[in-house]
Amino acid sequence: MTSIPMSTTAEQTDQRARDEAFWKDVAQRYDVEPGALNLEYGYFGRMTREVLRQYEQNLAYVNRSNAVYVRQRFDTHDSEVIRADLAQLLGVGAHEIALTRCATESLQTLIRNYNELQPGEQVLISDLDYNSVQTAMRWLARRCGAGIVEITHRHPATYESLLQSYREAFVANPGIKLMALTHVTHRTGLVMPVQDLTDLARSHGVDVILDGAHALGQLDFELEALNVPFAGFNLQKWMGAPLSLGFVYVRQGRLAAIDPDMGDTRYADDDILGRVPYGTPNIPALMTLPTVFAEHRAIGGSAVKGARLAYLRDLWVKEARGIEGIEVLTPDDPRLYCGITSFRFTRHEDQQVMAQRLLDEHGILAVTRYGAGCGPCIRITPGFTTRAEDMARLVAALRALA
Numbered sequence: 195m196t197s198i199p200m201s202t203t204a205e206q207t208d209q210r211a212r213d214e215a216f217w218k219d220v221a222q223r224y225d226v227e228p229g230a231l232n233l234e235y236g237y238f239g240r241m242t243r244e245v246l247r248q249y250e251q252n253l254a255y256v257n258r259s260n261a262v263y264v265r266q267r268f269d270t271h272d273s274e275v276i277r278a279d280l281a282q283l284l285g286v287g288a289h290e291i292a293l294t295r296c297a298t299e300s301l302q303t304l305i306r307n308y309n310e311l312q313p314g315e316q317v318l319i320s321d322l323d324y325n326s327v328q329t330a331m332r333w334l335a336r337r338c339g340a341g342i343v344e345i346t347h348r349h350p351a352t353y354e355s356l357l358q359s360y361r362e363a364f365v366a367n368p369g370i371k372l373m374a375l376t377h378v379t380h381r382t383g384l385v386m387p388v389q390d391l392t393d394l395a396r397s398h399g400v401d402v403i404l405d406g407a408h409a410l411g412q413l414d415f416e417l418e419a420l421n422v423p424f425a426g427f428n429l430q431k432w433m434g435a436p437l438s439l440g441f442v443y444v445r446q447g448r449l450a451a452i453d454p455d456m457g458d459t460r461y462a463d464d465d466i467l468g469r470v471p472y473g474t475p476n477i478p479a480l481m482t483l484p485t486v487f488a489e490h491r492a493i494g495g496s497a498v499k500g501a502r503l504a505y506l507r508d509l510w511v512k513e514a515r516g517i518e519g520i521e522v523l524t525p526d527d528p529r530l531y532c533g534i535t536s537f538r539f540t541r542h543e544d545q546q547v548m549a550q551r552l553l554d555e556h557g558i559l560a561v562t563r564y565g566a567g568c569g570p571c572i573r574i575t576p577g578f579t580t581r582a583e584d585m586a587r588l589v590a591a592l593r594a595l596a
């Protein structure tokens with residue numbers, strides 16, 4: 195596969211996104227089980243054959259060598275090299291990140307251990323945040339004797355309406371101290387204007403915990419430039435790492451706001467490693483990360499991956515906007531969408547029934563999502579093995595079912 199350098203022009207990135215021969219080549223690096231057309235890559239990504247092969251080899255090796263390798267080499271050296279590799283990929287300091295098992299663990303750990311919330315203050319969540327983040331924020335508020343402010347975003351969302359929703363919440367509730375913010379919501383794929391929102395939050399003295407679960411690997415961003423104090427991520431969605439890996443990010447200078455996890459004393463007070471749950475990680479999975487990062491870079495990084503996913507999304511959305519009986523919920527402002535987009539059948543009450551019909555009658559797997567203020571929807575998420583013709587198949591199915 196020809197790789198392209200990370201520093202390419204927007205035009206080159208755009209060309210690559212449309213280059214079916216290139217993506218056919220990429221697709222050949224994966225084994226895909228025959229069956230339904232998978233438009234539910236929002237759950238987790240597939241490993242390439244090479245990553246899978248390495249993972250299997252690492253598993254066999256760690257099983258053979260056991261503590262002789264893990265105690266003498268992995269714990270003392272290799273795990274730090276892997277953390278440094280990840281930090282380099284993100285453009286942050288290794289001391290600002292700690293590996294975890296998933297985004298949920300990362301985000302809940304940050305929320306659980308946030309120590310700057312005082313009784314009488316408030317936390318803020320929105321209808322588009324992830325369920326386990328919402329429940330953790332409610333839990334934190336209860337535990338600290340704080341209040342909870344829950345906002346519902348306007349529909350259809352615009353760049354300005356998203357900023358306005360938060361602006362109004364901050365003005366109406368000057369006691370807000372901490373907010374959850376989801377970079378890419380799992381409900382509709384809407385991309386939040388994170389940088390502007392963190393600036394706004396900071397001007398109101400509000401700390402942000404960023405949920406980056408769907409952003410890493412499909413949105414081209416500089417973590418440090420987002421200016422968030424705290425963030426949680428996973429590596430199995432758009433990075434294509436084995437399942438069971440994630441990490442927390444705590445910006446330099448903000449570690450004191452997060453307590454050691456459950457009173458951990460294994461690490462120094464200024465070491466982020468003590469801020470995440472202790473335990474034996476999935477070592478063979480961690481050992482694959484250098485290969486995962488090398489493949490990510492070789493394909494052109496998040497810029498190229500994200501452009502491809504957004505291109506596939508545009509292929510079906512452009513057609514679907516013109517189909518009577520289909521409402522696409524995610525806006526077309528390029529700042530506000532990525533590869534994931536949701537829609538609903540307006541003439542059918544039950545979207546779950548329609549998702550089942552998509553599968554039964556057209557062989558297409560997609561999931562329903564509930565909880566957004568804009569109502570129940572069906573989420574479409576292409577992946578790196580999805581072809582332009584798969585999107586045409588989806589459009590034909592939507593026409594038939596609408």
Ligand SMILES: Cc1ncc(COP(=O)(O)O)c(C=O)c1O
Nearest residue numbers: 296297298299324380405407428
């Ligand atoms: C927005 C968002 N946040 C958090 C998570 C949780 O990620 P994980 O499965 O790594 O815990 C997901 C998973 O789909 C998600 O979509």
